Amino acid sequence: MRIVDIREVTKPIASSIRNSYIDFSKMTTSLVAVVTDVIRDGRPVVGYGFNSNGRYGQGGLIRERFRDRIINADPGSLLNETETNFDPHRIWDAMMSNEKPGGHGERSVAVGTIDMAIWDAVAKIEGKPLFRHLADIHGREANPRVFVYAAGGYYFPGKDHSSLRAEMRSYLDRGYNVVKMKIGGVTIDEDRARIEAVLDEIGNEAQLAVDANGRFDLETGIGYAKMLREYPLFWYEEIGDPLDYALQAAMAEFYDAPMATGENLFSHQDARNLLRYGGMRPDRDYLQFDCALSYGLVEYLRTLDVIKAAGWSSRRCIPHGGHQMSLNIAAGLDLGGNESYPDLFQPYGGFPDGVHVEDGHITMPDLPGIGFEGKSDLASVMKELAE
Template sequence: MKITAIREATKPIKSDIRNAYIDFSKMTLSLVAVVTDVIRDGKPVIGYGFNSNGRYGQGSLIRERFAPRILEASPESLGDDSGNNLDPHKIWTTMMTNEKPGGHGERSVAVGTIDMAVWDAVAKIEDKPLYQLLAERYGDGRPKRKVFVYAAGGYYWPGQGIEGLEREMRSYLDRGYSVVKMKIGGASLSEDCKRIEAVLRLLGPGQKLAVDANGRFDLKTAVEYAKALSNYGLFWYEEAGDPLDYALQAELAQHYAGPMATGENLFSMQDARNLIRYGGMRPDRDWLQFDCALSYGLVEYLRTLEMLKEHGWSTSRCIPHGGHQMSLAIAAGLGLGGNESYPDLFQPYGGFPDGVKVENSYVTLPELPGIGFEGKADLYREMSALAS
């Protein structure tokens, strides 16, 4: 049993939207297929992966460093002890051969993309949903197929205005979401407050709004927003300052009693650990948004979860960024608090398998082998074209 090919293509997910920091007019991602010589139903088992939005495609790193290391390794060195499947941990170690510690920027995205495809292949070889495989290997064997999801949107669109924002948010509520998220920091504080209040007026009992500054603020501005946001009873106040400014995050906690969220731009267990050590995050109310597709994959994410346990955090405080099915499977298999969702953006890579409905901000995962990409027709067309 061996990996026979690793294929990569850079795909556009461009859009006219912007957040407080960047626009998405030239955004790309890497799509990867890991082809094995294991045959199921007369065809080779192929695992698929891609990186989350917000970071660009990593084709050169995948083609020049990480894929060649896997393909040059002996098949025996990449297999599990049974000899009947791949070992994602051994493959991860092979990819990271000759890589110095630190520098968790672009390479973490490249490795995370391949890692996703490897786990997809591993679960397919076992003919199990990835969430079931994870529950058996790392949990109590009983996945929680019903997963909390929230609708992320509320970007700054050209000419959208408050009426456009209201239409967008109303559409998410109509589709079954009870928690929605919008961007802040791309306008003045007074204008953002008007936008927030417009969305709050749409919400009914049990429905909540989260806001996301995408790391835009210095400490003074973050605190000014905190004082204003304290009046709204938000689901969370997300990523106020630079993701590596742990002192800012810790100080902000002294000014904002409500839940805060951050972590989507921390790309290693070590950076996540520094957030927990020095960022003033509160395990009784705050949320952690580490995204395995951007941070060296599930192999590293497992290390992050173990670190959190050692520091007294529950996995239920993790709601990953990215809105992809890999994190959805991890949430079900490892008992995370939920997952981000993009109902309309970054398609066909975001969203759920066809037919999956949102009910009161929860979805129930279907029983599909692997991550379940084959259940989403528009996405699988892109993937199967790459594999062929």
């Protein structure tokens, strides 16, 4: 049993949308296929992965560093103890050999992308959906019903309040009961008007979350907090620089309602520092660590250990990224839910064909692996890379 090839292609996910910090006009993602010599249904098992939006494709790091460490490793060293499957933890160790600690940067995205494909292959070899495999190996009961919220509300050329309202209405029509919009890309008065337009549209049918994408300094973050606390928001997200724990801690003095952050922290050490120094409150706040950006599920399991040790419930984790990998983790390891992009970053966002949102939740289908093959537009792109 061995991994015979790891293939990467950099794909565009460009769009005219922007948040408070970046536009997506040149955004890319890495798509990876891990090809094995294990045969199922007459064909080699192939695991697939890709990195989340907001970070660019990682082709250089994947091809020049991490791929060859796996391919050149002793095949037996990458297997589990019974030699019946690959061991993602041992493969992770092989990828990270000769890497210094700290300085996570872009390498965490490259490793996370390959790690996703490894777990996809492992679950396919087991003949199970990944979420059921995760529940089994961790002694849990899988829960296929997962909370999802609709992420949108980006700034877009010519997008007025009526367009914003129509977008949010479309999410409600598709079954969502929590929606999210961007703030911080215009003046505070303009954002107030945008927020009020959305709240007027959704009424008591849904809740609204807002996301500053790390744009604010402390003074601006406080100014927004004083404005936002007038409204019944689901959360106030990523207020300042993700590594400015003092700013995040200070915000709790001005904003009593839920806050959320963590999508741009890339290791369990970063997560531990956030919980130690960021003033996050386990009774109301949310953690958004994204395995695809932070060294993959192997590292995410360490992060969950850190969260537990700090007295937090895994239910306070609602990952960033809107991908099926985090959906599987949520269903298998009892997270609080997952982000969703109903219309954006296709074909990588969204759910398998036939999966619909009902009362803010989806039910995971029983598809082998992560379930990518159940999404026809994504499956065709992946198959092209594998073959």
